Amino acid sequence: MKKFVLAAAAVLFVMPAVQAADDPVATRKAIMQSVAASAGLSGGMMKGEIAYSPAAGKAAIASLNAAALSFGAFFPAGSEAAPGTTASPKIWEDSAGFAAALAKFSAATGAAAQASGKDGPADVDALKAAVGPILASCKSCHEVYRVQK
Amino acid sequence: MRRKILTGVLVAGAAVAAAGWVLTAPRPLSSAALAALPDGDPQRGEVVFHAGGCASCHAAPGAKGEDKLKLAGGLKLATPFGTFVAPNISSDPNDGIGGWSKADFANAMLAGVSPDGAHYYPAFPYTSYARMTPGDVMDLQAYMQQLPAVAGKAPAHDLGFPFNIRRGLGLWKLANLDPAPMVTVAAGDAVLERGRYLVEGPGHCGECHTPRDAIGGLDRSRWLAGAAAPTGEGRIPNITGGEGGIGSWSAADIAYYLETGFTPDFDSVGGEMVAVQENMAKLPASDREAIAAYLKAVPALADGR
Numbered sequence: 394m395k396k397f398v399l400a401a402a403a404v405l406f407v408m409p410a411v412q413a414a415d416d417p418v419a420t421r422k423a424i425m426q427s428v429a430a431s432a433g434l435s436g437g438m439m440k441g442e443i444a445y446s447p448a449a450g451k452a453a454i455a456s457l458n459a460a461a462l463s464f465g466a467f468f469p470a471g472s473e474a475a476p477g478t479t480a481s482p483k484i485w486e487d488s489a490g491f492a493a494a495l496a497k498f499s500a501a502t503g504a505a506a507q508a509s510g511k512d513g514p515a516d517v518d519a520l521k522a523a524v525g526p527i528l529a530s531c532k533s534c535h536e537v538y539r540v541q542k
Numbered sequence: 543m544r545r546k547i548l549t550g551v552l553v554a555g556a557a558v559a560a561a562g563w564v565l566t567a568p569r570p571l572s573s574a575a576l577a578a579l580p581d582g583d584p585q586r587g588e589v590v591f592h593a594g595g596c597a598s599c600h601a602a603p604g605a606k607g608e609d610k611l612k613l614a615g616g617l618k619l620a621t622p623f624g625t626f627v628a629p630n631i632s633s634d635p636n637d638g639i640g641g642w643s644k645a646d647f648a649n650a651m652l653a654g655v656s657p658d659g660a661h662y663y664p665a666f667p668y669t670s671y672a673r674m675t676p677g678d679v680m681d682l683q684a685y686m687q688q689l690p691a692v693a694g695k696a697p698a699h700d701l702g703f704p705f706n707i708r709r710g711l712g713l714w715k716l717a718n719l720d721p722a723p724m725v726t727v728a729a730g731d732a733v734l735e736r737g738r739y740l741v742e743g744p745g746h747c748g749e750c751h752t753p754r755d756a757i758g759g760l761d762r763s764r765w766l767a768g769a770a771a772p773t774g775e776g777r778i779p780n781i782t783g784g785e786g787g788i789g790s791w792s793a794a795d796i797a798y799y800l801e802t803g804f805t806p807d808f809d810s811v812g813g814e815m816v817a818v819q820e821n822m823a824k825l826p827a828s829d830r831e832a833i834a835a836y837l838k839a840v841p842a843l844a845d846g847r
Contacts, residue, residue, distance in 0.1 A: 433808035482775070532803045532819075535812030540776035 418475045421467035424460045431456045432531070435524045439517060450520045451513030457527055458506045461499035465492070481540040494534040501526040566712025568655045576645045580677050587685025590678045592824040593744040594671065596686075598817040599628040611689045613638070615696035619665050621772060623758065624701030626665040634691035647683040648676060654711075654719060661711035663699070664718070664758065670746035672721040678744065718759040724748065725765065725840050737836025740829060745822075750778050750814065753846040766837075767846030776813060781837055786845030788837070796834035797827070 431453040437443035438450065468491075473482045484491045505523035514520040570576075591597075597610040603617045614637075615630040632638035639647070646657040654661060654668040662668060671679075704710055724742050727734040741747045752760045753769040768780030768787070783789035788796070795806045800822040803811035811819045822830055 429808040429810075432804070432810075436804065436808060528804075531810030532812065532816050535810050536816035539812040541779060541813065542777055 417467040417469055417472050418478045418480075421464060421480070422478075424464050424467070427456055428460045428464075428531075431460075432524075432528055435520060435528070439521055439524075441517075445517045445520065447513030447515060449513070450523075451509050454502070454505045454509045454513075454523060454527075457524075458499070458502035461495070461502040464498075465495045479539050479541055481538050484538050491538055494530075494538060498527070498530050498534065501530050562713075565716060566709050568659050568661050568712065569653060570649045570655045570659070571645070571653050575676070576648065578676070579644045579648055580680050582644075582680035582682070582684030584681070584684040584688050586678075587681035587683070589825060589829075590674075590682040590744060591685050592821040593740055593829070594674075594682065595744075595746065595818055595821050596631070598814070598821075599666075600631050612692050613686070613689060614692035614694055621665065621758070623705045624699065626663060626699050626701075627696050628666075629696050630692065630694065631686070632692040633687050633689055634693055637693050637695050638691060640687065640691055642683075644680060644683065648679055651679045651682075652676070652721075654715060661708045661715065663708075663711065664714070667746040667749045669719055669760070670743060670749055672719060673723070673739070673743035714757060714759070717757075724762065725836075727836070727839060733832050733835050734839055736829065737832035737834070737839075740825075740833050741836050745818075745833070747781070747818075751781050761846070764843055764846040766840055767843040769846055771814075780843070780845045782840050783838065783842035784844045787842065789842060793831070793834040793838050796837055797830040800830045800833060801827070 434443065434449060435453045438445045443449075468480065468484055470485060472478065473480055473485055505527055508514070508519070508523045514523050596613065597605070599617050599619070600613040600615050601610045601617075602612065602614060605612070613630065613632040615628040617628045619626040619628070630638045633640035635641040642650075642657065649655045649657070650662065650666075651668060651671045651674065653672070654664070654666070656662060699706075723738060725738060727738055748760060748766060750772065751766045751769060752762075753764050753767065754772065755761055766781050767784065769778050770776075771778055780787035791799075791806055799805055799811070800819060802823070803816070803819045805811075822833070
């Protein structure tokens, strides 16, 4: 239960918009951390480690959807060389491919937001159906557009 | 006097050359080992194929799903020694390896020697595959024989002198081809032994996760401690329990990562590890648990990157 409260709290702090304008790298990393927190909350509920609640499912999905819609705006030219980033230069070399990966991500989160409705996915199976495709889209983007440095 | 010295130098030079020629000679498996090769079982070979990650290099770059079973080659591996191109190893009898005997395949996998007796480059990670059992190698060949035949040769490697001379690899292999285990595990611990086999042998995890010396050999003193990527950009993480490694991951965390691609803090796998993880997901759960147990047991080293 404590884990649930922590995870839910993480989800609520979705995007610290503070540094958005002057620090795109910190912003996009913060967005991805919120994505990971929501994925962790969903995963924890799917594994049965965190008790399921439709409101928590809805919060996770809403935060993933907001992240998918905003993430692409924080990759200005030149920010591939910033210290601490793990963004791959391929984002800028193949911007059409990166846009397609973003579109795939937001299509999955948009469909989940639609399916989760006003009250959130009714049970764990509904959550799995909604969030499964989102979780499957992480690694196809990271495979090409992210590199550990 | 001058003449005597000169002759001496010439004789010594010839002796070195002759010794070099002998030392660099390809060493295929013994005829006894070849005669003892069992018959392969294609069903068992499927798991070996995934554990070995053959499709990561030999399928078309970016191939997904069924296309990963079309092993026509073509992937370019850019290294400090030049660009290697993965060859066609589909079951096509002319352009692939469909016409190979059991001995041909075993010599390639376990000794790094081609059917016409030449050395292979270690860009083909036989330095790890040499630790595989002959049974697994034969099962793998039987499985690959059932995969689609794809016509067409991949382009040749693009290597400068002296790396374009295969014979020179003989010395490199003397120093670096050693199928002895890297890590001592408790004798009789079947789980650790299985994990060690998968990681050090078919899984060839050390080929990416261990740093290399100036001539491209693995630095055995820094086993799995993380490295610069052998091809392309980026760094490959330390997967020992040492500083900068994965000491905070439990064995269950490691097994979960190999199954789903999610780290304990729900970061998602990326880069070349995606293909490896997707292969690991196809192994039985007991194999992922064995790998996890082994990674928890290897000496903890500080980040080697």
